[in-house]
Each structure stands twice: as C-alpha cells, then as structure tokens.
Amino acid sequence: MKTISQECIEESDTEKIIKNGDYSLILREGDEGFAVFLQNGKEIVGSQELPAWITVRGSDTLLTGEYIETDYKQPYHQVIRKKYGFCATSSVNTEKGSVFIVEDKYTLLKDGVFGIYRDVKVKEARAEDVGFASTISFQTGLRSSDNNDFEYFIPSVLYRNTSEVREDAVAADLNTDRMYVKETRTGLPLAMLREKITGTTLTLMHYNPRIDVGQNPGGGTFYEVNDALQYGSIGYSIYPSLSVDFHYPCAEGPRTYEVAGRKRDAKTIWSKRYHSVKEGNIHSYSVALIPDKKDNYNEAMMYAFGMGYKTEEPTIVDMNMDEIYRQNIELFKAEYRMFGKGNIKAAGLPWSLDLPDGTNTEGISFQMGFVGQQIAVGYHMYRYGLDHHDSETKEKGKSMVDFWVSDAIMKTYFPTVWWDPADNATAGQRREYPSFLRCFVDGMEGLLDAYRISVAHNEPQEAWNQALKRVASNLVKKQNEDGSFYRAYKTNGDVETGGDRNTHGTSKLNTPVAIRFLVKMFEHTGETKYKEAAIKAADFSYNELYLKLGKYVGGTPDNPNTVDKEAAIFALYGFNAIHELTGDMKYLKAAEHAANCAMSWTYCYDFAIPNRDAMDAKKNPFVKGGITGFSIIATGHSGADNFIAYMFYEMYKLYIKTGNELYLHMAKLLQNNTKLNTDFDGRMNYKYRAFMPEATNVADLAFRSVSLWLPWASIANIEPIVNLEEAFGKKDLSQIDMSLPELRSRLTIYGVGGKPLHR
Numbered sequence: 001m002k003t004i005s006q007e008c009i010e011e012s013d014t015e016k017i018i019k020n021g022d023y024s025l026i027l028r029e030g031d032e033g034f035a036v037f038l039q040n041g042k043e044i045v046g047s048q049e050l051p052a053w054i055t056v057r058g059s060d061t062l063l064t065g066e067y068i069e070t071d072y073k074q075p076y077h078q079v080i081r082k083k084y085g086f087c088a089t090s091s092v093n094t095e096k097g098s099v100f101i102v103e104d105k106y107t108l109l110k111d112g113v114f115g116i117y118r119d120v121k122v123k124e125a126r127a128e129d130v131g132f133a134s135t136i137s138f139q140t141g142l143r144s145s146d147n148n149d150f151e152y153f154i155p156s157v158l159y160r161n162t163s164e165v166r167e168d169a170v171a172a173d174l175n176t177d178r179m180y181v182k183e184t185r186t187g188l189p190l191a192m193l194r195e196k197i198t199g200t201t202l203t204l205m206h207y208n209p210r211i212d213v214g215q216n217p218g219g220g221t222f223y224e225v226n227d228a229l230q231y232g233s234i235g236y237s238i239y240p241s242l243s244v245d246f247h248y249p250c251a252e253g254p255r256t257y258e259v260a261g262r263k264r265d266a267k268t269i270w271s272k273r274y275h276s277v278k279e280g281n282i283h284s285y286s287v288a289l290i291p292d293k294k295d296n297y298n299e300a301m302m303y304a305f306g307m308g309y310k311t312e313e314p315t316i317v318d319m320n321m322d323e324i325y326r327q328n329i330e331l332f333k334a335e336y337r338m339f340g341k342g343n344i345k346a347a348g349l350p351w352s353l354d355l356p357d358g359t360n361t362e363g364i365s366f367q368m369g370f371v372g373q374q375i376a377v378g379y380h381m382y383r384y385g386l387d388h389h390d391s392e393t394k395e396k397g398k399s400m401v402d403f404w405v406s407d408a409i410m411k412t413y414f415p416t417v418w419w420d421p422a423d424n425a426t427a428g429q430r431r432e433y434p435s436f437l438r439c440f441v442d443g444m445e446g447l448l449d450a451y452r453i454s455v456a457h458n459e460p461q462e463a464w465n466q467a468l469k470r471v472a473s474n475l476v477k478k479q480n481e482d483g484s485f486y487r488a489y490k491t492n493g494d495v496e497t498g499g500d501r502n503t504h505g506t507s508k509l510n511t512p513v514a515i516r517f518l519v520k521m522f523e524h525t526g527e528t529k530y531k532e533a534a535i536k537a538a539d540f541s542y543n544e545l546y547l548k549l550g551k552y553v554g555g556t557p558d559n560p561n562t563v564d565k566e567a568a569i570f571a572l573y574g575f576n577a578i579h580e581l582t583g584d585m586k587y588l589k590a591a592e593h594a595a596n597c598a599m600s601w602t603y604c605y606d607f608a609i610p611n612r613d614a615m616d617a618k619k620n621p622f623v624k625g626g627i628t629g630f631s632i633i634a635t636g637h638s639g640a641d642n643f644i645a646y647m648f649y650e651m652y653k654l655y656i657k658t659g660n661e662l663y664l665h666m667a668k669l670l671q672n673n674t675k676l677n678t679d680f681d682g683r684m685n686y687k688y689r690a691f692m693p694e695a696t697n698v699a700d701l702a703f704r705s706v707s708l709w710l711p712w713a714s715i716a717n718i719e720p721i722v723n724l725e726e727a728f729g730k731k732d733l734s735q736i737d738m739s740l741p742e743l744r745s746r747l748t749i750y751g752v753g754g755k756p757l758h759r
Helices: 297-312 321-335 374-387 391-404 437-456 462-477 512-525 528-547 565-582 585-599 614-619 643-658 661-675 711-728 740-750
Strands: 009-011 015-020 023-029 034-040 043-048 052-061 067-074 078-082 085-093 099-110 113-124 129-140 150-154 158-160 178-182 190-195 200-206 233-237 243-248 271-276 282-293 337-339 346-348 418-421 428-430 639-641
Touching: 015 085, 015 099, 015 113, 034 282, 043 200, 043 282, 052 085, 052 099, 067 085, 099 129, 099 297, 113 129, 129 200, 129 282, 150 233, 150 297, 158 297, 178 243, 190 233, 190 243, 190 297, 200 233, 200 243, 200 297, 243 282, 282 297, 297 585, 297 661, 321 374, 321 391, 321 711, 346 374, 346 391, 346 418, 374 391, 374 437, 374 711, 391 437, 391 462, 437 462, 437 512, 462 512, 462 528, 512 528, 512 565, 528 565, 528 585, 565 585, 565 643, 585 643, 585 661, 643 661, 643 711, 643 740, 661 711, 711 740
Parallel strands: none
Antiparallel strands: 009 015, 015 023, 023 034, 034 043, 043 129, 052 067, 052 129, 078 085, 085 099, 099 113, 113 282, 129 243, 129 271, 150 158, 150 190, 178 233, 190 200, 200 282, 233 243, 337 346, 418 428
C-alpha cells in the first residue's frame, strides 16, 4: 500500500484520524473498542459502530429450504498507525466456536476518497459453521430508517428512487430490511445515499474488483459455499437505519434475476454465496468511501459517479479506427440484398446474422432505424462509395436510401418504419408496427446525412430532401402544447393507444429523442419552426426529466417504457444540440448529467466470462475479459450490448465545451474499448471481423446471448467515427492535435449535424 502524507494523520489516546479535505475519518475508542466515524468538522456524516461484520451460514435449513444465517458484529479491538494510515483489527467469535480475524487497513486513495482494504481470516473453524461472508457498512448521520428520507444511485440499477422502474426489477422495492444487487449488474459497483434534508451524500464502491468464478460458469448456485466465487454485491441496509453496504461474496435480494433451478419469485428470493469456514482461509477486497454534500440529487449523482470513475480509472485499450471502419463497410457490402419485380425495389441488409458463421436464420426484414438502421447503413455505403470512387458500393447505398423515400414508405402521414421484403411486384409489404418516434427519427437523421453527402459530391438527391422535410414538418405539427412528443404514433399521425406491453404510445417521456433532429433540421433549412420546436421539446425534457425525475426513460421500443441507457444517450444528444443552438448553460449542465447517466450503464471494470460448453467457445468474445466498454441495456434485466459506442463523439463534444478531462477519458474509452466485443483481431474466427453479440448477459458470469449480429451494432461503431472525421478531419481521437479554442471553433463551424458537408 502507498505511503500517504503524515500531515494527513493525527492520533490521540482515543482517536486515530485520517484527514482528506473537509472530511476526517476517525477511529474512536469507546468502552468496548473502536468505532469508525466520518465527519465534516464536528458533523457526523457516516459511521460504523460495529465495523467487523461477519455473516455465517450453518448446515441447518428453514422450512423454506433456506439455510440459517447468523450475523456477528464487533468493534475493532486494536488500531495501529502505519505509513499508509491505520490498521484496525478485530476478533469475531461465533456461537459454535469459530474465530475470525478481521483486519481493515484505512488509507487515502485520492483527494476526496478514503480507502479500506479488508482481509478476513478464519483463525479457528467449527464444523457447524459452514460458510461466511463479510460486510462493510456505513450508516448516514441522519440515522433514519424511512427510505423516503433519502435519494439513491446504483449505476445501471437505481436512479434517485424507484419511479419508472419495472415492478420485478432487483431494486424496485425499498420497503425491506436490506436490498443488495450483484455487483456485475452495475456499470461501476457503487451505491450512493443522499440525505434529502442535509444534502449529505455517502458513496461506497468496490475498488479495484478482482472478479473471478474459476471453473464455475454462472457464478455458483443459491447458498453455495465456494472459495472460487470472487464477486460481491452492493446495496443498502434500510433497518435499523439507512446505510450503504458492500457485501462479499455476493448476496442478492430480496429480488434476483437468477433462476438457478428454482421457480423464480422476484419478491421473496435471496441468492447468496459464501466462502468456506476452514482454518487459514482468507478473503480480501477493498472499497472506496466517497463523502460529499450537494444541493440536489443530480449534482450528487454526477459527483459520485465521476469520483468513482476517476478512482477506478479503467484502462483504455489500443484500437485502429480505420480498420474498424473498413471491417464494417466490408460486412455491409457483402450482405446487401435487393427484392422486387416492379418499380419499387426494397434493398437492405438482413434483420440479423448468426454468430459465428453468418447464417441468416431469422429471415430478412428491414427496419428504418432502431434495430435495423437501414437508412443509416445505406448512407454509410453511399458515402464510402462516393469518397472512395467505388461505384458499386455507392449504388448499393443509394438503392437502400431510395427505397425508404418511395411511395411504399412515404405515402402516409408518418412513414412506415418496418418492411418485410419479398421478390414480388410490390417488393413486399409493411409490417403492422407503430411509427415509434425513436424509429423514424433514427431514419430521418440517416436520411439527412445521406442528402448532405450527396450535395457535397455535387449529385443532390432531391427526392431524399423532400421526403426528409415532409416528415420533419409533420412531426412539428404533432408537437403537444407542453413541448412534448408522444412515444409512438400510427402512420396516419394519430397517437398510438394500442400495442403490446412495450408500446406505451401516449408516454411523453421519450421527447428528448426528437431534439437533436429538430436542431439539425433548423441548420439544414433555416426554418424557425424547427428551432422553436426544438427549444420547446428541450424545455419539456429539462423540466420533466432532468429536474423532476433525475433520470431518463424509454429509449428502446422493444423494452417497456422504463429507465434505460438509450434514453440517457438521446437526452445527451438533445441537450448537447440545444446548448449549441441557444448557448444556454442550463442545457450544458443537463447534458453533463445525461452523459454521466448514460456512462453509468457502461462496464468500467473488467472480468472474464467462462464458457458453459463448446458452442459458447465459438461465440463468446469475453472468455479472457474485455467487458470494459460493454453496457447494460435497461432496468428490469441485465442484458447488455454495445450501444454505448454511439456516444463517444457526443462525449468528446462535452470535453470540448467544458475542458473537463474526465469526459476526454470517457470518450477515448468509448471509442476504443467498445470494439473489444467484436472480432477485430480475428481471435473468434467469426465470418466477419465486425460481428459482435447482441443482447448478451454477462452479469450472471456465464455467456448467455441471442448470438446475433444486428445492423445497428455496426452503425453504433462507425457513426461516431464518421462524425468525428466530418467535424475534425480525423477518425481517431488520438490523432486530433488541436487546442481547446481551436476545437471549439471547429465545432461551431461544423454545427450539430445539419449544415452542409464539404469535399
């Protein structure tokens, strides 16, 4: 452990103190031993009165089949000064006679962050004590058990409170004694707790996690005792007073996504793991403790995540962006298809391709945006063909875009967004599916890009421009009085009131999706109706999501209208765009919040995912690690994908605007590490290097995936590369050598993405 400045350490007969800015971590001796207090001056903001907490599982079970657990808590019995801070030890004895030695090393990790390194050793073992776990827990100074007195943050799981979260989600109910979440369900394994009255905030994070399950795909089963299971859980104790906890090894409940041979009952099941009570056994881990005080939840959440990220400081890998771009274009060129025997030709890519061999088992259907991203694919092929004098690729891209502006798609008020192609006179038929705002805005942004590049190469495709302006104008006409838009429409322009459990057509919480597109349309046309509509939509989003909710909802049409990653990303798009349009700094602050929310869904630490069988070995790109940069999709499950790759260009813009180096590091991580799930280096022997798995669960420590490549995944990887090149002349952030003033000037010239391109 590193030596810290001795000026940060004070001690007296009864107190051992480590100072860090305004905060002091104090090991204070009482009648029974040492307790731990975190203070800001004389104000107690956190405490562990009995810090040595061991949970022991016996061999006996309850009628429910659950094993009987017993908690043992002790103060420290000795505290010794060290160069790194203080070493505190305690002896914990069980009723059966087992003895545990708890040794906690207190230190400083960085400015504003305390560190605790824990070792628990089994000194004496009794057969009746089978397994053990330990917990580090800090209660707040408020000493309240009313969960409504607090605001919460667990990345990828819980934002502010339980509103807009599915009822079966792991953190959907805080009316319980404890709530723990498996740490691998989080972008960063931390839990934040903020007192509403005082603004005092405590964040506890598993620092430098060394996650491993050995030869145990799935990470063990319910109540298993296994020393190879090296992962924990993060969460809260609610009773007798609210605290932030890290528990090791993992306990998840009272809701869990694990099945593990049992009938799932998300309201009652705890899934727990233990290490063995055998003499000499040791388990070790470290946590970061981050105190703070903020006037509001949004500031507290941003500080907690930012400090956690900087403390963990994930490693950025090297990656060749030119090669990544080329690999995806090659896939597009190879998988292009065309259908139709009449005037209309439906051209595009298959809905999906199987890993690893590229078989198309799910058939061929075309979706304008969202999953299918057919217009965006067409644009990128068209652009590549123009820029590289590749007429075949250019014509393939053009034919894809041409189809989406044809009468088959555009004859209704809002366009058809999903098409089932066939080799007949009509080239297929529309699929009965709502015109989700997300689907057609994705499509229209791709169409705008295609038109801009056609003009740049002096072959303007006016039919594309007319279709684009028609849809954009129709969207403005449907804006609600409060500035919002609905989540889904019928093709006749009416709001969609039917559909399945994912539709929620009348929700207004997806409004941020429209903002960037409207700003681009103002840049493109100069028509003030788009500027006015964008500002109204931004104000609705600012007030209803950023201020009132402190979270973002409903980014994905194929999930329920719940808190999710893509909603946060589109909020970043929107707030970034409206800030560039208006210069209003409130939008920049909202953009920073949305960026931190979105980033919090991203794995910022690494672990390996074992194969369950030989088939997994052909598909699993994470067997040696590489999770960093992969990202969880939504609350209510732990499926993950690569969508966060879209965001590196927008994150880079935040760095340019604010000068905050944190955003530059995040942008580089999103640029490079998001490619680790592809076959960029040929190690997987996929049919295409650009292949990657969609909808994959890594949180449960076994490779479970739909094992499909979908078109959007490639667009996510290359769209920000292209945006960066158009704006700054380079495909790779590491190649850009400009000062911040120069970068800001270039960004102003380029705009949000609606101004003319130049060749």
